[in-house]
Amino acid sequence: MKILVTGAVGFIGSHVAERLNSLGHDVIGLDNFNDYYSLELKHLNAKVLEEKGISIIKKDLRDEDLAECLPNDIQYIFHFAAQPGISQTSTFEDYFSNNIIATKNLIDFGLSCDDLKLFVNVGTSSIYGIEATFPEDIAPKPASHYGVTKLAAEQLVLQKSREQLMQACSLRLYSVIGPRERPEKMYTKLIALGLQNKPFPLFEGSDKHLRSFTYVGDIVDGVVSVIGNETKVNSEIINLGTEVEHTTKEGIEAVEKVLGKTIELNVIPKRPGDQSRTKANIDKARKLLNYNPKTTLLEAVQKQVEWYKANFSN
Structure with a gap:
């Protein structure tokens, strides 16, 4: 085709x-x-x-x-x-x-x-x-x-x-995540700043947001x-x-677990129009x-960290 x-x-x-x-x-x-x-x-x-x-x-x-x-x-x-x-x-x-x-x-x-x-x-x-x-x-x-x-x-x-x-x-x-994710998106930014030992800008209240990562x-x-x-x-x-739903906080913790370090958070004002909850209804x-996603959050983060290190980490 x-x-x-x-x-x-x-x-x-x-x-x-x-x-x-x-x-x-x-x-x-x-x-x-x-x-x-x-x-x-x-x-x-x-x-x-x-x-x-x-x-x-x-x-x-x-x-x-x-x-x-x-x-x-x-x-x-x-x-x-x-x-x-x-x-x-x-x-x-x-x-x-x-x-x-x-x-x-x-x-x-x-x-x-x-x-x-x-x-x-x-x-x-x-x-x-x-x-x-x-x-x-x-x-x-x-x-x-x-x-x-x-x-x-x-x-x-x-x-x-x-x-x-x-x-x-x-x-x-x-809420798609993984290798090649845009640099301003949450996981790529978390990984980059975590590796650089720099604080991550967290929108106020977003740590409680629920996402279908x-x-x-x-x-x-x-x-x-x-x-x-x-x-x-x-x-x-x-x-x-x-x-499967995860909070933003759980997403941050997953990156910290894979990197083996704590990421400093810098709370900034809320972003207008941001979603408070996404949970895919895939009936x-x-x-x-016959759709059936199987990859866990931790597995996805692991793959993304490996990709980032291979391409952008000195």
């Missing part, structure tokens, strides 16, 4: 591209290599993919000439590219253009493909709102520009499925399992994540995809 992965040099997109390649698919990666976070990490991910024979196209989905840069015989699209997370440095225009306009352009490209079997939109638990513990049919209440624009992008994709113009689904991911390999299992299940997943929203994923 010829498969397009957008956001291919990012955290989760790179893992999915790598897995699809290992399964024998012809994978084309697309990424705009923006400087929202470390280009060093993006180029490191790109090198890993290119060494496996995955071609990477540097292109912004917001560009009008998208179709001129891609072959029209793409059979699957996995859409990871987005303005990520809840960041006070990102403007509404950043979220709007990267999450809505870019997705609309990619949909238009998908509609022009000769044999597109499935458009897979990658959503987020932030769509649900401050608490994300619900099944997929609950009314979403996003509490951030990120969540609002990701919901809009999701609905743009599913609209085409409802119109029977293409088969499509949306996967809502929960899900190992990226378990997420990838669910993502790639849609292949061959196009009819089952068409028009569906599906949660992917672990049902639908189990039913449709």
Whole structure:
């Protein structure tokens, strides 16, 4: 199968591209290599993919000439590219253009493909709102520009499925952790600062937040399992994540255990729009995809520490 992965040099997109390649698919990666976070990490991910024979196209989905840069015989699209997370440095225009306009352009490209079997939109638990513990049919209440624009992008994709113009689904991911996690995210930052003996900035009250910290390999299992299940997943929203909850404090303690040291905490003001609880309800994923994440938090942290030390620790 010829498969397009957008956001291919990012955290989760790179893992999915790598897995699809290992399964024998012809994978084309697309990424705009923006400087929202470390280009060093993006180029490191790109090198890993290119060494496996995955071609990477540097292109912004917001560009009008998208179709001129891609072959029209793409059979699957996995859409990871987005303005990520809840960041006070990102403007509404950043979220709007990267999450809505870019997705609309990619949909238009998908509609022009000769044999597109499935458009897979990658959503987020932030769509649900401050608490994300619900099944997929609950009314979403996003509490951030990120969540609002990701919901809009999701609905743009599913609209085409409802119109029977293409088969499509949306996967809502929960608190993904593991190797290649972005440098501003909790675990990479904890590991980096812990190794440097520097304090970790902890948002006030967030130590009590509950999260479905899900190992990226378990997420990838669910993502790639849609292949061959196009009819089952068409028009569906599906949660992917672990049902096991941990507090942020427990996450910090897991990193301390693996590093063998205590990490100093520097409490800073709360972050607006941050979720207080995420717990993946994966009943639908189990039913449709036989989804069953198994990696423990400690195992995930161990793998992430090993990756970080191998690539960034002097």
